[in-house]
Amino acid sequence: MLNPFRRRDDPYMLVVGMTGVKMGDRVVQIGCAHGGRMAAIASKVGLSGQATTVVPDAATAERARKAASQAGVLVDVEVAPPMRLPIGDAAFDLAIVDDTSGLLGLLRAEDRVAAVRETLRGLRPGGRAIVIGAAPRGGLGAIFTRVQSGPGFDAQAALQAEGFRSVRQLAERDGLVFTEGIKAR
Numbered sequence: 056m057l058n059p060f061r062r063r064d065d066p067y068m069l070v071v072g073m074t075g076v077k078m079g080d081r082v083v084q085i086g087c088a089h090g091g092r093m094a095a096i097a098s099k100v101g102l103s104g105q106a107t108t109v110v111p112d113a114a115t116a117e118r119a120r121k122a123a124s125q126a127g128v129l130v131d132v133e134v135a136p137p138m139r140l141p142i143g144d145a146a147f148d149l150a151i152v153d154d155t156s157g158l159l160g161l162l163r164a165e166d167r168v169a170a171v172r173e174t175l176r177g178l179r180p181g182g183r184a185i186v187i188g189a190a191p192r193g194g195l196g197a198i199f200t201r202v203q204s205g206p207g208f209d210a211q212a213a214l215q216a217e218g219f220r221s222v223r224q225l226a227e228r229d230g231l232v233f234t235e236g237i238k239a240r
Contacts, residue, residue, distance in 0.1 A: 071099060073233045078100065078104060081147045083109060083140075084153060093153070098127075102129075107133065109135055109142070110132065115134075116132050119132045136166075154188045157208075171217040180238055181238060185225075186234040188234070190227045190228075210224075210232070
């Protein structure tokens with residue numbers, strides 16, 4: 056019997072599926088609004104891949120380390136602003152920007168541009184960037200909840216403006232918006 060009010064067995068299946076992360080990938084996640092999501096993504100790269108998370112402050116770093124430990128996954132956690140990522144050029148296959156708490160959306164316009172450029176720099180040619188944002192709520196949900204993404208941040212426009220190709224919104228589901236862009240080869 057299908058019950059629409061029953062929670063799914065794996066609350067992170069949507070995020071893992073939308074990112075397309077797979078065994079052996081080199082993944083960097085910028086921001087960590089939810090440690091469980093970060094750990095679920097990191098678990099897919101396995102021992103042959105690499106998972107790195109860059110967070111803006113020590114409290115978020117501790118949350119990321121705790122989630123990785125609880126999930127039993129290896130994640131390198133770095134503390135740095137998104138405008139100055141401590142990663143090598145072309146070092147990653149996939150960059151995931153977690154903007155669900157407004158990491159980029161709340162930055163000044165020039166800092167957002169710098170953060171997107173840094174994301175592009177860290178990707179190998181042909182690498183993908185996925186921006187996960189909070190979807191605006193409608194109906195009664197809009198009255199009782201606050202959308203966390205910052206004002207005026209359009210992930211599609213930001214990725215296109217900084218040179219990403221094939222930029223598109225993949226989906227809007229379960230309160231999240233997934234936007235993808237590819238670094239030119």
